[in-house]
Amino acid sequence: MFQPKQLKQFAAQCLAELFGTFLLILIGNLSVAQFKFTKPTPNNNIGVNLSYATGVYVALMVAGPISGAHVNPAVSLGLLALRKLKLLQCVMYIFGQIVGAFLASAMVYLVYISQFNLYDGGIRQHEGPNATADIFYTVPAEGVPNWNCLLDAIIGASLLMIFIMALGNDYNHLISNAAKPFSFVLMVTTFGFAMGLNCGNPINPVRDFGPRLFASIIYGPVVFRANQYYFWITIVGPIIGALIGVYIFEGYLILMKKYANLPGITHIDAIEQPDQGKHHKKTHPVHTQLRSLLNSITKRGDIMAKVRELQQYLTQGLAECFGTFMLILIGESAIAQYKLSRQGSHSTITINLAFGIGVYTAIMIAGPVSGAHLNPALSISLLTVRKLKPIQCLIYIIGQMIGAFLGAYVVYYLYLSLLNDFDGAIRQVSGIQGTADIFFTMPTHGVTGLNSFFDQVIGTAVLMIFVMALINDTNRMISDVAKPFAFVLIIVGITSAFAANAGAAINPARDLGPRLFAAFVYGWGEVFRAHNYFFWIPIIGPIVGGIIGVWLYEGFFSIVKRYGNLPVTKNESNESYSKVKCIDDDDNGVLTHELTTIRT
Numbered sequence: 001m002f003q004p005k006q007l008k009q010f011a012a013q014c015l016a017e018l019f020g021t022f023l024l025i026l027i028g029n030l031s032v033a034q035f036k037f038t039k040p041t042p043n044n045n046i047g048v049n050l051s052y053a054t055g056v057y058v059a060l061m062v063a064g065p066i067s068g069a070h071v072n073p074a075v076s077l078g079l080l081a082l083r084k085l086k087l088l089q090c091v092m093y094i095f096g097q098i099v100g101a102f103l104a105s106a107m108v109y110l111v112y113i114s115q116f117n118l119y120d121g122g123i124r125q126h127e128g129p130n131a132t133a134d135i136f137y138t139v140p141a142e143g144v145p146n147w148n149c150l151l152d153a154i155i156g157a158s159l160l161m162i163f164i165m166a167l168g169n170d171y172n173h174l175i176s177n178a179a180k181p182f183s184f185v186l187m188v189t190t191f192g193f194a195m196g197l198n199c200g201n202p203i204n205p206v207r208d209f210g211p212r213l214f215a216s217i218i219y220g221p222v223v224f225r226a227n228q229y230y231f232w233i234t235i236v237g238p239i240i241g242a243l244i245g246v247y248i249f250e251g252y253l254i255l256m257k258k259y260a261n262l263p264g265i266t267h268i269d270a271i272e273q274p275d276q277g278k279h280h281k282k283t284h285p286v287h288t289q290l291r292s293l294l295n296s297i298t299k300r301g302d303i304m305a306k307v308r309e310l311q312q313y314l315t316q317g318l319a320e321c322f323g324t325f326m327l328i329l330i331g332e333s334a335i336a337q338y339k340l341s342r343q344g345s346h347s348t349i350t351i352n353l354a355f356g357i358g359v360y361t362a363i364m365i366a367g368p369v370s371g372a373h374l375n376p377a378l379s380i381s382l383l384t385v386r387k388l389k390p391i392q393c394l395i396y397i398i399g400q401m402i403g404a405f406l407g408a409y410v411v412y413y414l415y416l417s418l419l420n421d422f423d424g425a426i427r428q429v430s431g432i433q434g435t436a437d438i439f440f441t442m443p444t445h446g447v448t449g450l451n452s453f454f455d456q457v458i459g460t461a462v463l464m465i466f467v468m469a470l471i472n473d474t475n476r477m478i479s480d481v482a483k484p485f486a487f488v489l490i491i492v493g494i495t496s497a498f499a500a501n502a503g504a505a506i507n508p509a510r511d512l513g514p515r516l517f518a519a520f521v522y523g524w525g526e527v528f529r530a531h532n533y534f535f536w537i538p539i540i541g542p543i544v545g546g547i548i549g550v551w552l553y554e555g556f557f558s559i560v561k562r563y564g565n566l567p568v569t570k571n572e573s574n575e576s577y578s579k580v581k582c583i584d585d586d587d588n589g590v591l592t593h594e595l596t597t598i599r600t
Contacts, residue, residue: 010089013067014096020063021071021100021206022107027055029108029211033135037115046350049192053185060181072204073097074157074242075164081243082250094206101210105136109218126219126226133219133226136211138200138234140227143421148414149199149230153237154244155414156195156203159326159361161245163187166364169253174367176481183364186488190357193350194333197341197418199233203241208234252322252365259315260369313392316370317399323366324374324400324509328407330358332514336411336438340418348499356491363484375507376400377460377546378467384547385554397509404513408439411514412521429526436522436530439514441503441538443531452502452534456541457548459498460506464549466490472557505538512539 031051056071063069070076073094080090109116116124116132126133133139140149166172167180175183195201202208212231215223224231334354359374366372373379376397383393412419415438419425423433430436443452469475470483478486498504505511515535519527528535 010086010092013089014092016063016066017070017093017096018100018103020059020067020069021097021210022104023062024052024055024059024071025101025104025207025211026107027058028052028207029105029135030111033108033112033115036132036135037112037119045192045196049189049196052192053188056188057181057185060184064181067093071097071100071206072160072238073206074204074238075161077239078161078242078246081246097206098210098213101206102214105211105214108135109214124219126215126223133215133223134200136215137208137223137231138202140199140230141197141418144198144417146228146230146233148417149202150233150237152195152198152414153202153233154241155329155410156191156201157238157241158245158248159329160187160191160203161242162249162326163361163364165246165249165253166361171253171256171368172364174363174481174484179481179485182485183360186357186360190330190334190354190361193354194330194337195414197337198415202234203238205235205238252318255315255318256369259311260319310391313389313395316392317395319366319369320373320396320399321403321406323362323370323372324403324513325407325410326365326403327355327358327362327374328404328510328514329410330361331355331510332408332411332438333414336415336418339435339438340415340422349496352492352495352499355495356488359491360484360488363487367484370396374400374509375542375546376509377507377542378464380543381464381546381550385550400509401513401516404509405517408514408517411438412517427522429522429530436518436527437503439518440511440527440535441505443502443534443537444500447501449532449534449537453537453541455498455501456505456538457545459494459504460542460545461549461552463490463494463506464546465553468550468553468557474561502534502537506542506545508539508542510538511535 028048028051031048035045035048059071060069063071070079070093076085076090076093076097079085080087085093116122120130120132123130124133125131140146163183167175167183191201191203195203208231212223331351331354334351338348338351359372362374363372366374373382373396379388379393379396379400382388383390388396419427419435423435426433428434428436430442436442443449447455466486470478470486494506495504498506512535515527
């Protein structure tokens with residue numbers, strides 16, 4: 001039985017969920033209404049995606065300190081499965097979320113009632129050219145069957161739940177509590193860019209069901225029969241996806257805790273020193289001699305150390321696989337959405353942002369374990385400066401390739417119906433109906449192989465210089481929790497600057513892993529012979545560029561470290577340190593630098 005005080009707490013949390021969900025749906029659905037009534041360029045719905053992300057942020061600010069701001073029954077049920085919520089508490093959360101979504105839909109209708117009348121002549125329709133019901137709830141795109149929408153909802157909700165679990169686990173030192181709401185803005189925006197084309201991105205049952213309940217008052221019960229009773233998919237799909245995501249991440253985290261040397265975790269096979277103050281049973285001298293002989297023969301200590309080291313490397317490889325999978329799934333889903341929606345000459349900024357935020361998501365998942373390289377060029381470059389061991393580097397690369405392959409596999413089946421609609425189910429590498437460029441990069445018409453190679457070398461060198469600057473201990477310009485956001489900027493910047501020639505792969509795994517998958521779909525010969533055997537360029541080019549970048553920075557830093565009076569790092573001697581003071585001389589306008597050396 002629950003105590004009255006606890007019931008009051010649950011009631012307050014229910015009210016917070018109601019208020020937070022109300023604000024989310026109000027902001028998000030108002031943007032959908034504005035998008036529809038202003039009749040903008042088709043598919044240019046960046047504002048809608050940003051509005052839902054802003055709605056999530058506002059809900060977090062309002063309800064987060066009280067209830068955690070789930071604002072999504074799938075999230076609440078996922079946490080219930082982990083016993084992080086009580087059953088009654090979960091039921092009250094969901095009730096508040098549904099009521100909040102219903103009330104927000106009523107408010108949206110009242111705000112835009114004149115626009116509704118202008119658009120449909122006062123005759124409310126749930127389908128057809130003057131339909132307005134899709135302002136309130138999601139509708140599958142033409143040609144997308146319900147099974148594809150169910151898969152879409154499951155995958156989307158799984159990704160959302162994995163991201164939430166990655167942000168919330170105690171071992172993620174790469175993000176502060178203050179940065180988490182901004183992280184959700186990035187993630188929700190990316191979902192719209194990458195997974196909105198099939199069915200409107202149904203990853204939240206209450207975002208669809210609450211407004212659909214209100215719409216049934218305006219449009220009639222037909223809203224529940226529409227599209228072959230599609231409505232149940234938006235409820236069941238996200239719940240299944242959230243449960244899958246929860247248990248995938250929990251399994252992953254268990255392995256990480258056991259083998260990856262996460263902060264605060266010691267290996268279960270660590271040798272404990274006995275307490276000398278306690279009495280211990282004496283070991284027979286013969287047993288002691290036999291054990292010493294066995295240890296000397298097998299060198300058990302060395303073997304166990306090697307086994308533990310290999311376990312750690314394999315776990316890091318799994319983290320690289322998981323992180324690269326997330327990166328490719330998010331990034332290439334955005335490419336698929338861009339291409340299959342036939343956006344033509346529209347800006348590719350959504351793709352660039354999706355890859356940037358895909359890297360951010362991967363860092364949240366793999367960063368605390370492996371450093372989230374996600375890129376063989378990065379791993380090989382760090383190997384050349386002895387920041388990785390050869391076997392460790394090899395395991396990283398294998399994990400990255402497997403993750404990229406699996407990411408492309410999921411993207412293919414996620415968009416299978418629209419692929420069939422686009423090319424008539426006849427897969428083509430190039431041409432008007434070519435779709436292979438969803439999975440791997442290709443040179444633009446007229447760009448030579450040499451130019452593409454040079455492009456990859458320069459782009460990856462820039463990336464590697466940036467990485468080295470971020471991980472440098474003397475760089476006081478950025479904190480650890482800000483570094484993942486910095487990677488969003490550099491990936492968006494590089495892809496915006498280098499994509500015109502050959503797609504800005506700058507990552508052999510991003511190209512080769514999906515290309516290997518595409519070979520099964522489009523044919524091995526077609527995929528690897530395309531564009532005069534172009535495939536080797538996004539493999540070798542980034543590796544060469546990465547090595548050049550890392551050694552350029554190493555040379556630069558060795559000079560700066562010697563002559564630049566850099567502040568000492570935590571790894572240097574504690575006996576002395578240097579502090580640079582900048583003094584602005586108002587009399588002569590000269591900026592002088594005073595070097596003060598303090599000795600302890």
